[in-house]
Structures are given as C-alpha cells and as structure tokens.
Amino acid sequence: MTAFNNSAFKNIGLIGRLGSVRVVETLKRLTRFLDSSGYHVIIEDRTATVLLDHGHAEASRRRLGELCDLVIVVGGDGSLLGAARSLCHSGTPVLGVNRGRLGFLTDICPDELEARVGEVLAGQYEKEERFLLDAELYRGDEVVGRGDALNEVVLHPGKAVRMIEFELFIDGHFVYSQRSDGVIIATPTGSTAYALSGGGPIMHPRLEAITLVPMFPHTLSSRPIVIDAASEIRIHIGETNQTYPHISCDGQTRAVSKPDDVLVVKRKPQRIQLLHPLGHNFYEVLRSKLGWSNRLGD
Structure with a gap:
C-alpha cells in the first residue's frame, strides 16, 4: 500500500x-x-x-x-x-x-x-491493488458462459436441493473428487465475504492467493485450501449429476452448467485500483x- x-x-x-x-x-x-x-x-x-x-x-x-x-x-x-x-x-x-x-x-x-x-x-490517500478472477464454462471446446469476480466464483446447485459431484484439478494436477453443495473460489478480497461464512480463512488483501472452500462436503476430511493466485483451477462437473449446477460471480449467476462441463477459473490480468483515506x-x-x-x- x-x-x-x-x-x-x-x-x-x-x-x-x-x-x-x-x-x-x-x-x-x-x-x-x-x-x-x-x-x-x-x-x-x-x-x-x-x-x-x-x-x-x-x-x-x-x-x-x-x-x-x-x-x-x-x-x-x-x-x-x-x-x-x-x-x-x-x-x-x-x-x-x-x-x-x-x-x-x-x-x-x-x-x-x-x-x-x-x-x-x-x-x-493510500492506494492498493486487488486482483479479480475470470471464470469460463466449457462444453466440449466451446465457451458457453463466462464472468468475472472481485470476491468469489461459486459453483452451487441453484434452487435444487441436491449435492453436486465434481472433480477438482489445479494446474493440471488432480486434487480430489467431491460430493457437496458446491465450492467457493475466493480472492483475498472475498475472504471476508461468502467464503468467511463457509468457514474459509481471512486473507490479507496483499496476498497473491486464492482459497477454495467446500460447501457442506459429504466428508469430514474436506477442508478449505489456499493456493497460488497464478494457478489454473479446473472443475469437471460429474457426468452422473441429476441437477444443473450454477456458476455465480460476486453473487450473480453467470452460467448454468450441464453434466461433463468444465469450469475454468484464473486470475484476471487487469486489477482494480482502490483508494483509501x-x-x-x-x-x-x-x-x-x-x-x-x-x-x-x-
């Protein structure tokens, strides 16, 4: 700052x-x-x-x-x-x-x-930069939805009361498969918002990090993880899902996925310049x- x-x-x-x-x-x-x-x-x-x-x-x-x-x-x-x-x-x-x-x-x-x-x-005044996230939903090779977020990108079931099955990859490495209500992908700015209510950590705004917070996972061993902000996050929607999970950016639904779709989330190249007294x-x-x-x- x-x-x-x-x-x-x-x-x-x-x-x-x-x-x-x-x-x-x-x-x-x-x-x-x-x-x-x-x-x-x-x-x-x-x-x-x-x-x-x-x-x-x-x-x-x-x-x-x-x-x-x-x-x-x-x-x-x-x-x-x-x-x-x-x-x-x-x-x-x-x-x-x-x-x-x-x-x-x-x-x-x-x-x-x-x-x-x-x-x-x-x-x-004091000036600080905050990074944002870019989200793209792929159906095969086609981008069928996109959005950006300063706080968080959220995969959730929408109005349906059903768990979502998905696989998580970070920088091409398989991390886990999960059944849950979804996942919150949050910036340091968003760590004091929805991710906080989900049990995620508070991160200082200057950190170049992203936190992934599972939402009501169907396992006691699933915990939030913090990763490098330069990472590419890929979420493969399970083929056996009976619901169409929603992708929301800063609380606004940007896309509705289908089974076998892939959500890709990356740090946005541009940043927001915030001023404070x-x-x-x-x-x-x-x-x-x-x-x-x-x-x-x-």
Missing part, C-alpha cells in the same frame, strides 16, 4: 446504488461539494435516473472509466464490486463511500464525507466489522 502526496484528479465519476433514499441524499451532497471545489463531475447513466435535473454529463459505467481520473462509488460493498468489474479494464482508481452494511471496501463514513473525500482529492488499517477494519475485542485495558 502506497501513500501519495499529490493529486491529478480533474474528472470525477459518480456511481450510486439504486433504490436508496440515503444514497441519493449522499450523492447530491457529494455533487455539491465537488462542484464547489471546481471538479468536473460525470454521473453514471443509471445513477443519473435518480438525480433529476442534476445538470452534469452522463456516461455508461465502462465509458466512465475511460473519461474519469477517479470514480467514487456511494453504496455498499456490492455496489463497489459491480463497479470494480467494469472499471478494472481502464485502471481508473475507485473510492468508496459506505451507505451499506459492513463496508469492508467502502470505507468513508457519510458523516465525514467532505473532509475525507477532500483529503483524497488533495492527494492524501490515510490511516486505513486492514486489521482495524476487521476488529470493527467483525466485532473483535480491543486490546486489554482499552
């Missing part, structure tokens, strides 16, 4: 979670602050539908990354996940304002909006969000 002391932000993009009055209020407040500070504001086209008569330029999410020096996301971690998948291709830095629940990624509190955003725009501390975030105890005597 690197601290910067100068800034070149001129064009600022805004993305907000739809369906929230609090998000709209914060977006309006943020827009007024940016306007008064002399920045050129561009609003994502879908976000603009809840900001009537805003008077600013509009652009699609992907176009926003091409036009802006910084994109500010107002919402929860889910909002930032969606923005990250679109913006990683342009390398545009992303800053999160929390209007959600836990807020592992969106770490600016609305009560400190102007002060904290102002500090970042003045060049007082100075003083951001991963372990402090864990203590705050997960309710860990403070030091003795505090």
